[in-house]
């Protein structure tokens with residue numbers, strides 16, 4: 001859905017849409033959409049700026065930072081966004097905006113795609129890191145076993161895992177004799 005300033009100048013647009021997984025490009029390999037994204041919003045033109053306000057809801061699948069298992073997280077976000085035409089920004093302002101006004105968005109040409117706005121909002125709503133549970137035991141740094149579901153043998157064997165590769169070489173050497 002394209003939000004065109006010329007259309008918005010005539011009337012505000014009410015948006016009620018559902019985006020199936022795979023239809024939005026999040027520009028991220030960190031997560032994938034697990035359920036349709038539902039959005040209810042209103043777009044209007046306010047003093048030459050595109051204003052979009054409303055809410056979105058979906059579920060995404062991320063990877064636990066400790067054990068790398070899939071974690072499904074709910075994303076609900078209210079937003080009230082303003083986008084200025086890129087052409088209205090002077091050189092001087094551009095420099096200034098980089099420093100302080102990161103809240104302000106911009107659009108180029110006649111408008112912007114709702115899909116891009118939503119993808120950005122989902123990215124902003126997600127935490128930097130997720131863990132599947134607060135007591136996730138993670139992976140064994142030596143053998144890579146997921147310590148939530150399996151007993152790792154590194155500790156019980158009592159041998160120092162740092163020497164494991166060396167021991168293996170020794171064994172191979174002994175076998176060859």
Ligand SMILES: [Zn+2]
Pocket residue numbers: 064065066067068069131132133136137138
């Ligand atoms: Zn985990």
Ligand SMILES: [Zn+2]
Pocket residue numbers: 140141142143144145152153154155
């Ligand atoms: Zn281990």
